[in-house]
Amino acid sequence: MKSMTSQRGITLTSFLVVLIVVAFGLYIGMKLFPMYQEYYAVRSAMKSLAKEPGVGNMEPRRVQDMFFKRLYINYSENVKPANVKFDRIDGGWNMKVYYEVRRELIGNLDVVGKFDSNQELTRSGAD
Template sequence: MKHMGTQRGMTLTSFLVVLIVVGFFLYVGMKLFPMYQEYYAVRSAMKSLAKEPGIGDMQPANIQSLFFKRLYINYSDNVKPSNVKFDRKEGGWTLRVNYEVRRPLIGNLDVVGKFDSTQDLNRRGAE
């Protein structure tokens, strides 16, 4: 003999609230994903440069040109030449890429990502 009790579960209202919250986080994720995808492309271009033989002996303008050639393959549009800096160090250079990405979120609210990455570039290239 089964006893018929009250049914327990999610009401339509609570289901809609959960749906709205999940939808909002998916929307924010869709705004953030391209920013981090671009950052990953910047990091891979920097690591690829570090493996280049003789990179530490090149002039910054040549290194910057190689960097952007690698980056434009990945269609990066937020990193500008003014975001790329070089510091002389023993045995080569330190490459620093520092940039900001701003994407509209809702109304007058924006999502801002600040990215700052460094990579040592030695004369012999990375082993």
């Protein structure tokens, strides 16, 4: 008399389905990672500008030049001077950076990232 043993595990078809889902997730991640890496470079450049002595008293053009020098180090390619705006606030500037990144995903489908960031630049003189 044979005893029935139950087998446990994943079938080849199930393994392929899991593999396809994981591969698609990795593909999406590869498309999104550079967009967010650039966004964090923009945030980092803005925060470092906020720590710059006398930035609240500088002209917007000079602040913008300093910002793009910091971005150039991080190889940012989607942020343009037209994406940077300055509003006067008490004791300095409010710097706004708004830009959009579009990456091809599959066929005629694109991934679009809209990034909007603000930073107050109020530090005056050497603290």
